[in-house]
Amino acid sequence: MVVATRAIVFSALKYSEADLIVCCYTAVSGIKSYLLRGILKSKKGKVKASYFQPLTQLELIAEHKNKGTLEYIKEAKVCYPFQTLHTDIVKTGLVMFLSEMLKNCIREEEANEELYGFLEHAFQWLDQTDEVANFHIFFLLQLSMHLGFYPDASNIDEAYFNIVEGNFQALSTSNYCLEGPQIENFKKFFTVNIETLHTVKLSKKARQNLLELILAYYSFHVQGYQKPKSLAVLMQLFS
Structure with missing residues (x-):
């Protein structure tokens, strides 16, 4: 056909x-x-x-x-035609990492108009902006919505995030419940959109810790998840 x-x-x-x-x-x-x-x-x-x-x-x-x-x-x-995505060294690192994550996570041989539209718009936006530091964090969080495991934020004011259950809770119920600055930074990404993403201010170390959190979350919710080989390159670019 x-x-x-x-x-x-x-x-x-x-x-x-x-x-x-x-x-x-x-x-x-x-x-x-x-x-x-x-x-x-x-x-x-x-x-x-x-x-x-x-x-x-x-x-x-x-x-x-x-x-x-x-x-x-x-x-x-x-x-x-991308103008910067394959020429800017930081964006090139993001492209390597995100394309590997997408191949890792998306396997369905069927149309998904909403997911396709999300990817198309997100990468065109990335090509056009200079504010790229938080993009991969925001992108992976939004991608989880399209893949069916977006965190339940109904209790976002609670201190702990359970990376297995994907929700916020008042008490620690297992070793997979995390709290502290990493989780407080994570919460910031639930209240911004792609246009206001630059308002989230993070240190390089805090951003790395947050990426590690999101990748740990993906490892529990994506069947057959494999740690991306390009992660080391991305960490060097953002260190």
Whole structure:
């Protein structure tokens, strides 16, 4: 079946001498993997290797057989040319980290219009702003909403956050209940939106601790979660 769809690149892996295996999140079919034969040697054609940098937003004409095998891209073009996302060193680190997290967390081969729209808007916003320090924290918290495990903030004034239950509570009921400055900083991200994100002021150490908290939260709620290899690079950029 030939489909026309928007797509966001999650990863591109070299396969053999001149091929790429590309993982994309598509608007019409969710996660899809494509085999691009000869693309690393070909200088002609409608599909170019440069299109498949992480988080690039594309318009594809693709053939989907939907048999669990690698699919085929017939045509591709960039639908939103990023200006800074692949050239600014800090944003490049964020792109590596977030694309790895997305590939780790999203596996469904079905359309999710709200999730796709969220990703599309978030990365266009990141491309356009200079205020990037808190973006990955905010992004992962909002992503958890689309993945179905957004924390219950109905008792957000309580001192403890239970990372297994995903709620705030007055008393510690297990070793997975945390309190202190890390949790107070976490609470700040429930009261801002992407436009007011810059108003959350954190030290570098506090931001690192908060990222560790969110990744621990993901580890309990994402089946088969794997610690991102790019985390070390991100920590260096923000240290």
